[in-house]
Amino acid sequence: MRSENTMMPDRVPRAFLFLALLVLGAVLLSIFVGRYPTPYWMPARYLWHDELARRLVLHLRLPRILTALLMGMVLAAAGTVMQTIFRNPLVCAGFLGVSQGAAFGAALSIVLLTPSLMIIEIFATIFALTGLLLSYLLAWNIHYGDWVLRLVLAGIVSSALFSSGVGVLKYVADPLKELPDIVFWLMGGLWAVTWRDLLYVLPIAVLSLGLLLLMRHRLNLLALRDDTAFSLGVSPFKERTVVLATSVVGTAVVVSIGGIVGWVGLIVPHIARRIVGADAGKVLSASMLLGGVVALLCDDLARTIRAAEIPLGIVTSLVGSAIFMIMFFRSDIGGRS
Amino acid sequence: MSTSIISLTDLCFGYNGREQFILKDLSLKISEATVTAILGPNGSGKTTLLSLILGIRSPQQGAIRIQGREIGDYSRSAMSRLIGLVPQDETFPLGLSVFHYVLLGRAPYRGLLEGPKAEDVHAASEAIETVGLTDFSTRLVSSLSGGERQLAVVARALAQNPHVLLMDEPTSHLDLDNRSRLIALIRDLAARGVTVILTTHDPNVAARVANDAVLIRRGEVVASGAVESVLNADNLTATYGVPVHVAQVYGKPVIIVP
Numbered sequence: 001m002r003s004e005n006t007m008m009p010d011r012v013p014r015a016f017l018f019l020a021l022l023v024l025g026a027v028l029l030s031i032f033v034g035r036y037p038t039p040y041w042m043p044a045r046y047l048w049h050d051e052l053a054r055r056l057v058l059h060l061r062l063p064r065i066l067t068a069l070l071m072g073m074v075l076a077a078a079g080t081v082m083q084t085i086f087r088n089p090l091v092c093a094g095f096l097g098v099s100q101g102a103a104f105g106a107a108l109s110i111v112l113l114t115p116s117l118m119i120i121e122i123f124a125t126i127f128a129l130t131g132l133l134l135s136y137l138l139a140w141n142i143h144y145g146d147w148v149l150r151l152v153l154a155g156i157v158s159s160a161l162f163s164s165g166v167g168v169l170k171y172v173a174d175p176l177k178e179l180p181d182i183v184f185w186l187m188g189g190l191w192a193v194t195w196r197d198l199l200y201v202l203p204i205a206v207l208s209l210g211l212l213l214l215m216r217h218r219l220n221l222l223a224l225r226d227d228t229a230f231s232l233g234v235s236p237f238k239e240r241t242v243v244l245a246t247s248v249v250g251t252a253v254v255v256s257i258g259g260i261v262g263w264v265g266l267i268v269p270h271i272a273r274r275i276v277g278a279d280a281g282k283v284l285s286a287s288m289l290l291g292g293v294v295a296l297l298c299d300d301l302a303r304t305i306r307a308a309e310i311p312l313g314i315v316t317s318l319v320g321s322a323i324f325m326i327m328f329f330r331s332d333i334g335g336r337s
Numbered sequence: 338m339s340t341s342i343i344s345l346t347d348l349c350f351g352y353n354g355r356e357q358f359i360l361k362d363l364s365l366k367i368s369e370a371t372v373t374a375i376l377g378p379n380g381s382g383k384t385t386l387l388s389l390i391l392g393i394r395s396p397q398q399g400a401i402r403i404q405g406r407e408i409g410d411y412s413r414s415a416m417s418r419l420i421g422l423v424p425q426d427e428t429f430p431l432g433l434s435v436f437h438y439v440l441l442g443r444a445p446y447r448g449l450l451e452g453p454k455a456e457d458v459h460a461a462s463e464a465i466e467t468v469g470l471t472d473f474s475t476r477l478v479s480s481l482s483g484g485e486r487q488l489a490v491v492a493r494a495l496a497q498n499p500h501v502l503l504m505d506e507p508t509s510h511l512d513l514d515n516r517s518r519l520i521a522l523i524r525d526l527a528a529r530g531v532t533v534i535l536t537t538h539d540p541n542v543a544a545r546v547a548n549d550a551v552l553i554r555r556g557e558v559v560a561s562g563a564v565e566s567v568l569n570a571d572n573l574t575a576t577y578g579v580p581v582h583v584a585q586v587y588g589k590p591v592i593i594v595p
Contacts, residue, residue, distance in 0.1 A: 087431055217452045220437070221444055223430035230393045232444040232497065233417030278432040278477070281452065 012282060015275050019289040023069070026293045030065045031057055033300045040304055063195045068299040068312075069292040070198075070205050071190075071254040072264055076291020077212050077284060078247035079265025080272070084219045084280045085240055088148045092265030093128075093251040096151070097158030099262065101131025102255040103185045104162040107169040110181050117200050121256045127162070128252035132244065134158040188259035188313025190299055201253045208250030212284060215243055219280035261313045263320025264295055270327055294319075341366040342501065342532050343390065348399035350382075350389060358397070359385050360556040367549070372523055372533045374543035374564070377553035378577055383536035384425070386553070387503045390534065392416055403501070417445035421499030425506045427490045429478045435489050436474040439465055442496030457496075464496040468522060484515030491522065502526065504535035508542050520546045540568055540581075540592040552576040565590065 032042045036056055046053040079092035093099050105127030109115040115123070138154035145153070166186065173179045221234050222243065229236040255261075272286035298315045348363040359382045367373050375383045388394045389401060392408055401408040403419065411419065421442070429438060442464065443457035453461075465474050468488040473481065478489055487507065494502055507523070508516045523533055523546050537543055543550050543564060550567040552559040553576070560572040568590050573581040582593045 084431060087428060089431060214450050217447070217450065220430040220433065221441055223428070224441065225424060225426075225428045227388060227391065227393050228422055228424055228427060231391055231417060231420060231422035231494075231503075232441065233414050234444065235413070273432060277437075278430075278434060279437050280430065 012276050015286065016289075019275075019286055019293075022293050023289050026296045027065055027069065030068075030296055030300050031061060033304050034061065035304060035307060039307075059195070063198045064190050064193045064299070064303075065296060067190055067193045067198050067201070067257065068296045070202065071258045071261060072268075072291040072293065072295025073209060073288040074205050074247075074250040074254045074291075075261065075265040075295065076268035076272075076287040077209060078251045079291075080269040080280070080284045080287040081212060081219065081243055081247040082265075083269050084283075085222050085244065086147075086151055087223050088151050089270065090148060090152050090266070091155060092263075092269075093248070094260065094262040094265060095159070096135045096155040097131030097162060098128045098248055098251050099131075099255055099260045100159040100162035100166070101134075102128040102252040103260050104131075104165045104169070105252070106185050106256055107166050107173075107182045110178050111169050111173050117197065117257070121200070121204075121253055124256040125249050125252035128248050128255070129245065131158050131162055132248050134161070185255075185259040186313075187311035188261040188316070189302065189309065189311045190258050191303065191309050193257060197257050201257050204253045205250055208246050208253070209288060211246045212243065212250075213288075215239075215246075216281035216284045218243070219284060223280070259311075259313060261295065261316050263316050263324070264291055264298075267320045267323050267327075268294055271323075340369055342369040342404055343367040343534075344402045345390075346400045346402075348386075348389065348396045348401070350385060350394065350396045358556060360389070360396070363399070363553075363556065363558055365551060365558065365561060367532060367534060369532055370527055370530045371548040372527045372535065372546055373549045373551060374547035375534065375536045375551045375553060376538075376540060376543055376576065377559075379538075381553045382556040383553060384505055387422075387505055387534065387536060390501075391420055391422055391503055414445060418497070419499060420501045420503060421494035421497040423487075423490050423494050423502065423504040423507055425509070427486070429486075433478055434475050435465065435470055435478055435481070435492075436461060438478050438489060439474075439492045439496050442493040445497060460498065461492075461496045464492040467495055468492040469518070483510050484512060484518075487511060487515070487519065488522075491519070495526075499531065501532045501534065504533065506537060507535055508537060508539065516542070540573060540590075544568055544590045544592065568592065 032044065033040065034042060036042060036053065037046065042053060047057065075093060082091050082093065082096060083089055102124040105123035106120045109120050109123035113119060135151065135154045135158040138157055139151040142150045142153060144150065166182065170179060170182055173182055218239055221229055221232060222236060222240050226236045268291040269283060269287045272283045272290050276282040276286045298319055299312050302310045302312045302315045345363060345365040348360050349358045350360040351358040375386060377383050389396055440453055440457060440461040443453060443460055446457065447453065465471055468491050470485065470488055470492060473485060478486060481489060487510065508519055511519060527533055547564045549562060550564045551561040552567060552572055559576045560567045568583065570581050570583045573592060579594055582595055584591045584593060
């Protein structure tokens with residue numbers, strides 16, 4: 001009867017169309033942005049005339065573009081899920097010990113074993129889940145502040161624990177063989193990504209995104225208190241576990257090839273909420289598209305600004321923290337309660 | 338008068354399965370389309386009793402029957418269409434509008450992976466209209482006053498279209514005006530056939546809103562029955578352990594603690 005209550009119904013499809021075009025535009029742009037043949041820009045005609053340019057795009061830029069896209073989508077989706085379920089605008093995988101846990105797992109496998117990418121992924125996943133569990137258990141048992149603050153504090157503790165673990169591993173690692181690999185995880189970057197790497201993470205990352213999309217209508221229900229959720233036919237513990245584990249596994253897998261890329265998961269859901277409103281289902285879909293764009297553009301910056309790459313994690317932290325400050329001052333985050 | 342929709346028989350319940358029961362041999366019958374108030378001191382087991390009827394906890398002993406069937410015979414989805422809950426302190430998802438919050442009440446009518454349909458939108462709008470929040474439906478829940486939020490929670494439960502509505506301390510944070518609005522709303526729901534079971538600390542609220550009252554002390558029923566006969570000085574003194582005086586104002590009992 002009063003369906004106009006659903007908040008400007010025709011604005012939302014238009015927003016999604018815009019976001020989809022944005023993804024397409026970012027991908028096209030990224031193909032031509034880079035350091036070859038001259039810094040910043042490769043004119044399109046090179047694709048026809050220059051064999052090296054073709055091979056460069058096909059074997060280096062394309063897998064890298066798709067990996068950055070996938071990584072941003074997964075990180076932003078995981079951030080949306082965590083912010084929704086924990087009812088906390090200040091959390092994401094990087095703030096809950098998930099990314100640091102994954103990096104620790106990856107580093108551990110590098111030091112202990114001679115790992116294939118598969119083993120690194122498995123280790124990263126196990127410790128990413130451990131990181132989240134640790135944050136959650138700590139938050140339950142801290143007797144200081146409200147739930148939002150406790151979870152943030154617990155995330156800091158859990159992240160610090162795994163960071164120090166990584167520090168120990170760096171100390172004992174072989175400085176010539178293992179150390180450079182570990183340092184790579186700490187800064188985050190996609191410079192070595194090949195089609196083979198992408199194919200390794202693609203199935204699990206896509207599965208994780210797909211499952212989260214399927215469950216998108218449950219997200220707001222899972223943010224309710226247990227007894228309310230139960231009264232609405234939800235199995236709160238079971239469903240929360242499925243959704244969180246799915247996003248953590250997705251995160252761990254992209255971290256295992258891209259390293260720690262922070263802030264995308266924190267910032268993007270907030271921007272998505274500004275665009276499509278608060279319904280978590282729509283926010284999730286919008287976050288995925290926007291997260292892909294943000295990570296891709298940051299990666300373009302990382303590989304283009306200087307001849308020697310800037311690690312992607314540093315670019316996203318710089319961009320992310322700047323946007324975060326702006327949003328905080330404009331009271332877009334947590335300022336309207 | 339009317340048939341009983343819920344019957345509790347010899348319920349015993351303790352947390353963590355301890356032998357120390359919070360509810361002891363509690364038996365109760367609740368009539369259809371009435372308002373039943375459960376009263377008792379803090380920690381007497383009122384909220385626990387609601388959680389047993391909701392089914393989120395199971396009693397160690399005894400039986401709960403709804404419409405003549407054991408609670409365990411209902412599927413989760415059947416139960417969620419039967420019983421709605423207005424908890425004492427609802428938590429609201431981040432940045433949700435009143436409309437989208439109320440729409441969550443339609444979850445029992447959708448599949449696990451389904452989004453809201455036109456009939457869900459309609460039911461949510463109707464529930465918002467029932468509680469008088471139509472003008473607020475695009476506002477963020479977080480921007481509402483305490484009273485308006487409570488009405489939004491009731492609307493969310495009404496969108497569920499429940500036969501039985503459980504309300505835990507529904508009036509405790511409300512000012513006089515909002516309290517009156519909510520009481521009128523609850524009476525209206527009962528008149529429309531909803532069975533309401535609410536807990537309250539305030540016997541005067543019970544006297545105004547309820548048909549029946551149940552007094553609980555330390556997990557045992559002190560008295561139950563029609564509100565006029567149950568809310569007398571002797572019963573209330575036995576329940577709360579303080580001397581209580583009951584006056585009659587406009588034919589309704591008014592409870593005064595001297």
